[in-house]
Amino acid sequence: MDRPKLLLIDGNSLAFRAFYAMINQVDRFVNHEGLHTNALVAFNNFLDGIVEPFDPDYAMVAWDAGKTTFRTEKFDTYKGNRDKTPSELTEQFPYLRQMVQLHGIYSYELPNYEADDIIGTTAKKGQAEGLEVTILTGDRDMLQLVDEHIEVWITKKGVSEVEHNDLAMVAEKYDGLSPDQIVDVKGLQGDTSDNYPGVAGIGPKTAIKLIKEYHSIPELYEHIDELKANKQKEKLVAGEADATMSRDLARIRTDAPITFELSDLKYTGPDYEDIIPFYQQLDFKQQLAKLASQGHVAQNSTENGAEAVDAKPQAPLNLIKADDTAEADLPDFTEAVSLYIELDDTDYHTAAPVGFVIGNDDQGYVVGRDIDVLLTGKLKDVLLNSQINKHVFNMKALYVVLHRYGLNLVGVDDDILLMSYLVDTNDNSDDLGALAQQNDYYDVQTDEAVYGKGAKFAIPDDDDVFFEHLGQKGRALNRLPEQLLQQLNEREQTELYETLELPLSQVLAEMEIDGIKVDSQRLLTMRTELDGRLKDLEKTIYSEAGHEFNIQSTKQLGTVLFEEMGYKPIKKTKTGYSTSVEVLEQMQGIPIVDAILQYRQIAKIQSTYVEGLLRVIHGSDSKVHTHYLQTLTQTGRLSSNDPNLQNIPARLEEGRLIRQAFIPSEPDWLIVSSDYSQIELRVLAHISGDENMQMAFKNDEDIHEATARRIFHLSPEDEVDPNMRRKAKAVNFGIVYGISDFGLAKNIGVSRKEAKDIIDTYFEEYPGIKQWSEDIVAFARENGYVETMAHRRRYLPDIHAKNFNVRSFAERTAMNTPIQGSAADIIKIAMLKVQNALKEQGLQSRMLLQVHDELILEVPKTELETIHTLVPQLMDSAMDLAVPLKVSSHEGPTWYDAK
Numbered sequence: 001m002d003r004p005k006l007l008l009i010d011g012n013s014l015a016f017r018a019f020y021a022m023i024n025q026v027d028r029f030v031n032h033e034g035l036h037t038n039a040l041v042a043f044n045n046f047l048d049g050i051v052e053p054f055d056p057d058y059a060m061v062a063w064d065a066g067k068t069t070f071r072t073e074k075f076d077t078y079k080g081n082r083d084k085t086p087s088e089l090t091e092q093f094p095y096l097r098q099m100v101q102l103h104g105i106y107s108y109e110l111p112n113y114e115a116d117d118i119i120g121t122t123a124k125k126g127q128a129e130g131l132e133v134t135i136l137t138g139d140r141d142m143l144q145l146v147d148e149h150i151e152v153w154i155t156k157k158g159v160s161e162v163e164h165n166d167l168a169m170v171a172e173k174y175d176g177l178s179p180d181q182i183v184d185v186k187g188l189q190g191d192t193s194d195n196y197p198g199v200a201g202i203g204p205k206t207a208i209k210l211i212k213e214y215h216s217i218p219e220l221y222e223h224i225d226e227l228k229a230n231k232q233k234e235k236l237v238a239g240e241a242d243a244t245m246s247r248d249l250a251r252i253r254t255d256a257p258i259t260f261e262l263s264d265l266k267y268t269g270p271d272y273e274d275i276i277p278f279y280q281q282l283d284f285k286q287q288l289a290k291l292a293s294q295g296h297v298a299q300n301s302t303e304n305g306a307e308a309v310d311a312k313p314q315a316p317l318n319l320i321k322a323d324d325t326a327e328a329d330l331p332d333f334t335e336a337v338s339l340y341i342e343l344d345d346t347d348y349h350t351a352a353p354v355g356f357v358i359g360n361d362d363q364g365y366v367v368g369r370d371i372d373v374l375l376t377g378k379l380k381d382v383l384l385n386s387q388i389n390k391h392v393f394n395m396k397a398l399y400v401v402l403h404r405y406g407l408n409l410v411g412v413d414d415d416i417l418l419m420s421y422l423v424d425t426n427d428n429s430d431d432l433g434a435l436a437q438q439n440d441y442y443d444v445q446t447d448e449a450v451y452g453k454g455a456k457f458a459i460p461d462d463d464d465v466f467f468e469h470l471g472q473k474g475r476a477l478n479r480l481p482e483q484l485l486q487q488l489n490e491r492e493q494t495e496l497y498e499t500l501e502l503p504l505s506q507v508l509a510e511m512e513i514d515g516i517k518v519d520s521q522r523l524l525t526m527r528t529e530l531d532g533r534l535k536d537l538e539k540t541i542y543s544e545a546g547h548e549f550n551i552q553s554t555k556q557l558g559t560v561l562f563e564e565m566g567y568k569p570i571k572k573t574k575t576g577y578s579t580s581v582e583v584l585e586q587m588q589g590i591p592i593v594d595a596i597l598q599y600r601q602i603a604k605i606q607s608t609y610v611e612g613l614l615r616v617i618h619g620s621d622s623k624v625h626t627h628y629l630q631t632l633t634q635t636g637r638l639s640s641n642d643p644n645l646q647n648i649p650a651r652l653e654e655g656r657l658i659r660q661a662f663i664p665s666e667p668d669w670l671i672v673s674s675d676y677s678q679i680e681l682r683v684l685a686h687i688s689g690d691e692n693m694q695m696a697f698k699n700d701e702d703i704h705e706a707t708a709r710r711i712f713h714l715s716p717e718d719e720v721d722p723n724m725r726r727k728a729k730a731v732n733f734g735i736v737y738g739i740s741d742f743g744l745a746k747n748i749g750v751s752r753k754e755a756k757d758i759i760d761t762y763f764e765e766y767p768g769i770k771q772w773s774e775d776i777v778a779f780a781r782e783n784g785y786v787e788t789m790a791h792r793r794r795y796l797p798d799i800h801a802k803n804f805n806v807r808s809f810a811e812r813t814a815m816n817t818p819i820q821g822s823a824a825d826i827i828k829i830a831m832l833k834v835q836n837a838l839k840e841q842g843l844q845s846r847m848l849l850q851v852h853d854e855l856i857l858e859v860p861k862t863e864l865e866t867i868h869t870l871v872p873q874l875m876d877s878a879m880d881l882a883v884p885l886k887v888s889s890h891e892g893p894t895w896y897d898a899k
Contacts, residue, residue: 004057005058006132007267008123009059009100009136010115010136014137016089029041031281031283033281036089036091039089044099044287047105051103051105057131060105063109064115071114078249095282103271104269106264116142120145124254125262127147127149136153137152138155145179145254181215182250184211185207186207186246187247196245199235200239201231206232280440293442330378336388338358338360338392338474340356340474340477341401348627356368367471383407383410385411389414391477392416394415416436418631419484421630443472444473504828511847519663519894520614520622522660527606533654537602541595545560557596570586570587612643626644626849635821636824646852656896672868673890674854674889680819681703681732684819685882687818690767690769698884700884700886704725711762735759738814739812777815788817788825789822789879792821796813829879837874872889
C-alpha cells in the first residue's frame with residue numbers, strides 16, 4: 001500500500017527565488033492598485049505547475065516569522081550580511097500567504113524559529129507517522145533532512161525547475177557522507193550566505209575529507225592531537241569554538257514547538273470561489289482564463305471598486321452547425337449579430353477561410369467550415385443589411401476578406417479590436433481570446449491554446465472542438481461591446497472611436513485592396529546596379545585590408561580593424577570587438593571604415609527593399625498590398641508591414657531611388673504627394689500655448705532659423721549659418737522627444753555643458769514649452785496617463801518606477817505622446833476627409849499610401865488641378881490649431897519625382 005504524501009514548502013526561499021527570477025520585469029508586473037506582482041506571478045506558476053500535479057495528501061508552506069530567532073540570540077550577526085528585503089517584495093508577502101491558503105495549503109510560521117525548523121520538525125514527524133515526505137526549497141541546507149522516506153527537491157532557474165535529492169543523491173554529492181553529516185561539513189567550511197564563520201581557511205573539499213575520516217566535528221576534535229602538525233591543524237585548533245558554534249547554527253531543528261497536528265495539513269485543493277476575486281485583484285488574466293476553461297467563471301459587476309464573482313460556468317452555447325442545417329431552417333437574424341471568419345494564415349489578403357460564426361445569444365450561433373454557406377442565401381442577406389449591427393474583431397481584415405468574394409461589408413458598429421485598443425494601448429493583441437481576457441472576459445480561449453502556434457498551428461479536425469471555439473468567439477463578441485463602450489464614454493473617447501478610428505479602418509481596407517503598382521523591371525535594374533556597387537566596395541575593402549574576408553562577420557571585421565590594422569577599439573563586447581554602426585561612425589575618415597559603412601547601407605537596401613519588394617509583388621496586378629496596422633503603436637500612428645512602405649530610406653540617394661519603382665496603375669496618371677510641414681512642432685506650439693513659437697509659425701518663418709536666432713542671440717540682421725540651423729533643428733525636435741543634455745551633445749557634437757546651455761536658453765526663449773513640459777509630466781504622475789488632443793490615451797505604468805532610466809523614459813514619453821499622437825490624429829482625420837471628398841465629388845483619384853505626415857495618391861492628369869487644390873485644403877482644415885497647418889503638394893510620374 002502506498003504511503004500518503006506530505007509536501008512541505010519553504011515559503012521564504014521560494015518567494016525570494018520567484019522575485020529575483022523576474023527582477024528585470026519588476027516594474028512591468030504591477031496591478032491596477034500599484035502592487036508589484038512579479039513574485040506572485042512566479043510563485044503562483046510554481047503552485048500550479050508543481051503542487052497541483054503532485055497532488056499531495058497533506059501540504060504546508062512554512063514561513064520565517066521574523067529576523068529575530070534563537071540563532072540570532074546565539075550569534076547576533078547570523079544572516080547579518082544580507083541586503084534589506086526590497087520593498088517591492090515585502091509588499092507581496094501578505095498576498096503570497098493568502099495565495100497559499102487559497103490553493104488549499106496550510107500556511108504556518110513560528111516566532112523565534114525559521115521556516116527550516118518548522119519543516120524539519122514536520123518532516124520527521126510525518127515520516128514517523130508513515131508519510132512519504134517531499135520538501136521543496138531553494139536552500140541546500142535542507143539536504144541534511146533527507147532520509148529513507150524524505151526527499152528534498154531543490155529549485156533551479158528561479159522556481160521553474162527542480163532537482164530531486166534522495167539518500168543516494170546526497171551520498172553522491174558529499175562523497176559518501178550521510179545527510180546528518182552535512183551540518184559538520186557546514187560547521188567547518190562556514191556559510192557566507194547565512195554569515196557564520198566555520199574554520200578560517202577550511203573549504204568544502206577539506207571539510208568533506210575531514211568528516212569522512214572523523215565522522216563529526218566532536219570526534220574530529222577528540223582526535224585533534226593525532227593530526228600532523230601543519231598550518232591546517234593550526235587553523236582547526238584556532239577555530240574550534242567557531243566550528244562548534246557554526247555546526248549548531250547549521251543544524252535544522254526537528255523538535256520545534258509546532259502547534260498543529262498532521263491532520264491539520266490535509267490538502268484540499270484550490271478554493272475556486274475565493275481565488276477568482278483574488279486573481280482579479282492581482283490582474284492575473286491568464287489564471288482567470290485557465291479557470292474559466294475549467295468551468296470556474298468570473299462575471300463582472302462592480303461594488304465599491306471590487307468585482308463580484310459568480311463561479312458558475314455559463315450556459316452551453318446554442319450552436320447551429322451549418323453543414324447539418326437546411327437553408328430554410330437557419331435563423332432569420334434581425335437583431336445585432338457577431339461575425340467572425342477564421343483564416344488559415346495571418347495574411348488576410350491571401351489566406352483561405354476555414355471557418356465562420358455568425359449569430360447571437362437569442363437565436364443561436366451558426367458555425368461552419370464552408371465559407372460559401374455564409375456568402376449565400378439568408379446569411380449573405382444579413383451581411384448586406386446595413387440595419388443589422390455586426391460585432392466584429394478587426395473590421396479591416398474582415399472587409400478585405402469579404403471583398404475578395406465580391407461583398408462589401410456594411411453595418412459594423414462594434415469592432416472589439418479597435419475599442420479595446422483605444423481603452424488601453426498597452427494591451428493590444430490580434431488574438432480575440434487574449435484580448436477578451438485582457439478585458440476580464442474569460443470564457444473564450446486563445447487561438448494558441450486551441451490551434452497551437454508556429455509549426456504546430458493546425459485547425460482541429462474535430463468539429464466539436466473547432467465549432468465550440470468559434471461559438472465562444474461569437475459570444476465574446478456579443479458580450480464585450482457594452483463594457484468597452486462604457487469605458488470609452490468614461491474616457492471621452494466615443495467620438496474618437498465612432499467618427500475617426502472605425503470609419504478609418506474601412507478607408508485603410510480600401511487602400512490596401514487598391515494597392516500600389518510597382519515597376520518590377522526598374523527594381524531588377526536597380527538590383528544589377530547595386531550588385532555592381534557592392535562588388536566595387538568589396539574590392540576597395542579587400543585592398544585596404546590586404547586580403548579577402550567576410551565583411552558581414554563582426555568577428556572577422558573586428559580582427560581586421562583592431563588587430564591587423566591596429567586601430568584603437570572603441571567598444572568591446574562579451575564576444576569580442578564591437579563593429580556596430582555607432583562604433584564605425586566614430587571612426588569615419590578612415591578609408592576602409594567609410595567603405596564598410598557604404599557597403600552595409602547598400603547591402604541593406606538591396607536585401608530589404610529591392611529583393612523584399614520583388615518578393616511581394618502580386619502577379620495578378622503588379623502591385624504590392626501593404627497591411628496597415630491600426631492598433632500597434634501607443635501613440636496612434638499607423639504602421640505598415642508586409643511590406644513596410646513607411647520605412648523606405650530617405651537619407652541615402654540609393655534608398656530614395658527605390659521610390660522610382662512606385663508608379664501609377666493607369667496610363668496618363670501621375671503620383672501626387674501632399675505632406676504636412678513640421679506638423680509635430682506646430683502641434684507643440686498649439687498645445688503648449690507658447691507665444692514665441694506660435695508667432696514664428698503665424699509669420700511663416702523658418703522655425704529652425706527662428707529658433708537659431710533665439711538660442712544664439714542673433715539680431716534680425718545677423719545671418720543664420722547652416723551649422724546654427726542644424727543645431728536649432730536638433731534641439732527643436734529633441735525637445736519634442738524630451739532630449740537630455742547628454743543626448744543633444746551627442747547629436748550635434750558639442751560638450752555636455754554647451755548642450756545644457758542651449759536647452760536652458762531654449763526654455764528661456766520658449767517659456768510656454770518649458771511650463772507645458774513640466775505640467776504634462778506632473779499630470780502623468782498624478783493620473784498615470786497622458787492624452788492627445790482627440791483624447792487618445794496612453795497609460796504610463798513606469799512613471800513611478802524606482803529605476804531612474806525606466807522612470808525617465810516614461811517622463812519623456814509623457815511629453816512626446818500628446819505631440820506625436822495629436823499629429824497622428826490630424827493626418828487620420830485628413831485621410832477620412834480626403835477619401836470622403838473623392839467619393840462625394842465622383843473623382844477617379846485614389847489614395848494609395850500614408851507615410852507618417854504624407855499622403856500619396858494616384859491622379860488622372862485631368863484631375864490634377866482639382867487634387868492640388870482639394871487635398872491641401874482638406875489637410876489644412878483637419879484640426880483647428882492656434883497656428884496654421886501648412887501642406888506642400890507635388891506630382892510626378894513616380895513617387896520619387898513627386899517629392
